[in-house]
Amino acid sequence: MRAALKKIETGQRFPFKLLFAYLTVKNRVRVPDVVRTLTYRPEVYGKAYNKWLHTITREDSGWAVGERELFAAFTSQLNQCPF
Numbered sequence: 001m002r003a004a005l006k007k008i009e010t011g012q013r014f015p016f017k018l019l020f021a022y023l024t025v026k027n028r029v030r031v032p033d034v035v036r037t038l039t040y041r042p043e044v045y046g047k048a049y050n051k052w053l054h055t056i057t058r059e060d061s062g063w064a065v066g067e068r069e070l071f072a073a074f075t076s077q078l079n080q081c082p083f
Helices: 002-010 014-027 033-039 046-058 065-078
Strands: none
Touching: 002 033, 014 033, 033 046, 046 065
């Protein structure tokens, strides 16, 4: 399991490595692991997950986008998740 996590940490494609380096310098904080996971081999996981996430957070619903974002933030706080 540890090797797989290391791969996500260091095995990004060059454009993402460059972007992450820029963001780290600009924001003075490391790019979150969730972003690294979504961009590591996006054809396997990231693209499908992003499409699903966009569907549940942005398409027509009885709740506004801001309300859905608030639900997600509240749930993350309850789960002690930094994302």
